[in-house]
Amino acid sequence: EGSYYQATQLAVMGTSSLSLHHPPPLLLLLRLLLLLPFVTTQTILNITNRCPYTVWPAALPVGGGMRLDSGKTWTLQVPSDTRGGSVWARTGCSFDGKGSGSCQTGDCEGLLACKIDGQPPYTSAEFSLNQYNNNSFFGISLDQGFNVPMEFLPMPVKGQGGSGCRKGPHCGANITSQCPSELKAPGGCNSACTVFQEQNNGMYCCYESQCEPNKYSAFFVRMCPEAISYSSDASTDTSFSCPFDTDYQVIFCPPVNLTSSPPSPPNSADLRPLSSPPSPPNSADLSHIHLFHHTSKKNTTTP
Structure with a gap:
């Protein structure tokens, strides 16, 4: 009996010693997980240059910018909860070995790796990921003018063959060659906000509230609806x-859709304002549309 008691005590002591020096597997696993870095889901964004010339794409808030020769692709991994992201092409650039220089269009304070939005004119791809109802929203904006034709397309949804996803926007027109004379800029076509700014009480810029379309926005709509x-x-x-x-x-510079005829050059009659502003969006189904789109900014070279 004494031997049984001693054996029992030894067994208990051994178990206690084991629990102190060798934690249970589940506890050990939890401790290991705490040591691992927090991993966020990533969205792949492929940026491809099909122009017959070099561009210098910029991307915010992830990516910065780089040189992209014709036929090349730049792949970014963007956090899947990114809001207010944008991608644009810069043209006519020259940079030194330290990444300092300048661009004719889309320049961002002379940096190769952008930290702020570019100077107009430039065509912009804008997006906010995993937002309203677990959807991502994206589009092409000419709010800062135009410099390079662009297409913004979804790739197939993982495991679903692309179901439940509309096609992306396409803006393949050569707007620069048909730009109204008062909006023309070296290498691109300015927006009316960039050119006129405070004129007519800022009607072209929509700083604080909604504004109606005008003859210049009508031109861009006809070129890239x-x-x-x-x-x-x-x-x-x-x-x-x-x-x-x-x-x-x-x-x-996406392929031109030959099944549709290109827009006709605008004339003075075509540049009249639209008959009425677009209908206000239904809050139930379009409350998300400005998640990716920022309001017009005062783009000036002076403070």
């Missing part, structure tokens, strides 16, 4: 959404 042409453009034709786990590709 799937792109946002002014800050209050809430048309369902310019807002696109996909499930949160979709990857995307931005294509500079």
